[in-house]
Amino acid sequence: MFRHQSKSLKTFISTIKNNNYDNNKKFLPISKFTTTNDINKNNSNNNNNNNNNININIDNNDDIEELRNKIKRYNDLYYNKSISEISDFEYDKLFKRLENLEKKFNQQIVTNQIGAPINYSNNRGLKFRHKSRMLSLQNTYSKDDIIAFKNKIEKFLLKQQPVQTQKLIEYSLELKYDGIGISLVYENNILKRVLTRGDGEVGEDITTNALQFIPSLKNLLTLPSNLTKYKDFEIRGEVVLNKSYLKIINKLKLDNNDQHQYKNTRNIVSGILRKSIEEDENSDDSLNIEPMLLLNEQMKFDFFPYNFIPTNNNNNNNNNNSSGDNNNNNIIIDERCNSQSKNLKLFEKMGFQIDSGSSNLVTLSINNNDDIKNIEEFIKEWEFKKRENHNWDIDGIVIKVNDINIQRILGDINRSPRWAFAYKFGAKSEVSTINDIVLQVGKSGRITPVAIVEPIQVHGVTISRATLNNLSYINKLKINIGSKVLIERAGDVIPKIIGKVNTHQDNTNNTSIIMDNDNKFIKSLFKCNEKGNIICPCNLETELINKVGYVDYFCVADNCPNQLLQQISWFVDKKAMNIQGVGKSQISILLENDLIEDFSDLYELHKYKDKLLSLKGFSYTKVNNLLDSIEASKQRGLASLLCAIGIPGIGSSNSKILSKKFQSLDNLINSTSIESIEIQSGLGRQTSESIFNFFNPLDQFEKQSLDFLIYKFKSNNLKLTHNNIIDEINDNDTNNNNNNNNNNNGNHSLSNKYIVITGKFKLGDRDFVKDYIQRKFNSKVQSSINSLTQILLIGEKPAIAKLNKANELGLQIKNEDEFEFEN
């Protein structure tokens, strides 16, 4: 269910819908008079083509029909179901290939289409014909093509109007937002409806959803009438979602046991805006957006306009010639909107949100390509410096002829205007060769195959390892050592092999390299026992097992050193017990020297200080810091501990919920059923089951181990109850993530100050105290005293030098007790 709309909004929507029918017969919904469509006839969408394997054939023997079906399938997923199974880069490569083939055979069927064909046979939603077509853009990933684009424009203009052609042409450079293009249809300066691009000719009415999710539109229902001479016009632009929501939404989905993660903000926007159109027929489980809508009432989309198209006084008066009509060159355009740059200013005056610094004008001389560097500079600036931290996803730069009169002369080619061109940012995927495939054992024993590849730069980062997800994924891609593969890196996601590049030399095309016909692992790639079953890479000869309900294989040996290493690394992780000074290499040394057998042994380490000091790399200071950090971690509390002990499905957010709801470890352990955990925690069934099974193992040995673990925690005085302070920090953290930096502690004497801390604090170790102060009081904790420092906060045994300096400079000196008192 969508959130309820306010009464006034509902009234507004029904008013504009009624107006459509009563006042203007032209706007009868398309579905009422169109039943079939040529595009639909052509669209024999091969839904049975379930081949997810993205084998990219770089040999010249592709079957055109197969390629068509692939593209149609990806289009359907992308445009109708908001799913990208392959990267845009990969899609564009396939598309270019098909385009060449279709051109060669003079049959441009699929590559002439815009978006995906609209389903005219369903009665869901209203469909309207666009007054001028909503086109796509020519695009490239190569800077050389920018010169080709410029040259084509000059050649065309010269052919059309040899005498009038100017010496210089201005180009508007704009961000290419990676969202959803929509059209706001205004009549008499009043917003009548909001349409999707649809198939370019006909769009779908998404007015209700647009007004709900793009709140800024509510202030743009009526536009000032004195800004242009036009009263009827369309404003086209992109709907986007602030990137900060992506992490929040994916986390909410995980918290709701929804494993499908959105790869980008575009698919979220598309899924939500088209929700009412799709409803059940095309609905896909992966688009289960209700939980996140209910959980995140604050989510809103932004709209950035980029195209102004007058639509009154008949079509001849088009300001912008995206209709494809080239014969109206003599119409005089309102001077206030006769260029793209003026239009962008016009939008600002109208009250639209503008993304500052996102556009630029460059002037290029005809027949001279030297100035193209000005475009390249703008691209470089955005691609490598600004893009990463920009609030909205952008996937390139759009280069447009600025003058609307020249745009009109240039007109359109097929599915895109001749006057605009998109440079898409460098591929986030590259081809490399697999040198080896190794198995990585996770903390729960989950096996992940990892490809060791020929080092390659992918979007500025050198990649030498990339995940292959699971063993069946290798099987599906039919890759082997020596295969050429496509590696993708998206944002901060781990590099992933997304497909195989078929070459002449590769003779593994159609053979499985992981399993033979009897479903036994092929020995050459991984270690197998005599029975032919794959074993854990940890030398314990443990057979990997395929747990029911999981696609992955697991090592189930309790003493698997690889697993132990991951478990202990997770236990000490910042999100868990936050123990400083023990990375993977230190943990390996501790395991090798029998100083620990599991993570609970960390709390006994202080008994072996001498042995610790004798180990390589464990200096006196390091050992002391490590032991201090272990000691401090005892007070982290229940949420950190629940996160740390590795209950399947319990990460930092679910552990916080459990801690808050159950208040103590004993309460949680004493829960008598899965249902009681489900009800009390509010977490899903699967997660509750996982928690229950973790604390109530059927195996007697496992039960004894668990009891012993808890005994060790208790005997070492770990805080096994809810920790309000931690919880408060986490709440602040969530608020920060929601861009809501409200600080309730503005009057506190530690608020908004430059602070230096020294000594040992009861509150926690230094990192913790630093974190606490910075988040709770919005203060800056400095590493040493300087001219900015205002307060020296001291714990037990403060550094004398710092105390002296603070006294010398007359700084306020506060001690922890004071701080706790004020808290």
Ligand SMILES: NC(=O)c1ccc[n+]([C@@H]2O[C@H](COP(=O)([O-])OP(=O)(O)OC[C@H]3O[C@@H](n4cnc5c(N)ncnc54)[C@H](O)[C@@H]3O)[C@@H](O)[C@H]2O)c1
């Ligand atoms: N990964 C997949 O499975 C898959 C499938 C289909 C399509 N796609 C992607 O979609 C693309 C085709 O989609 P498309 O036709 O919308 O083309 P496009 O996204 O490459 O470019 C055209 C669109 O850019 C948008 N845009 C953003 N900022 C703009 C600006 N400042 N000025 C003008 N337009 C701007 C408009 O909505 C316009 O319609 C493909 O090139 C591919 O990248 C991916």
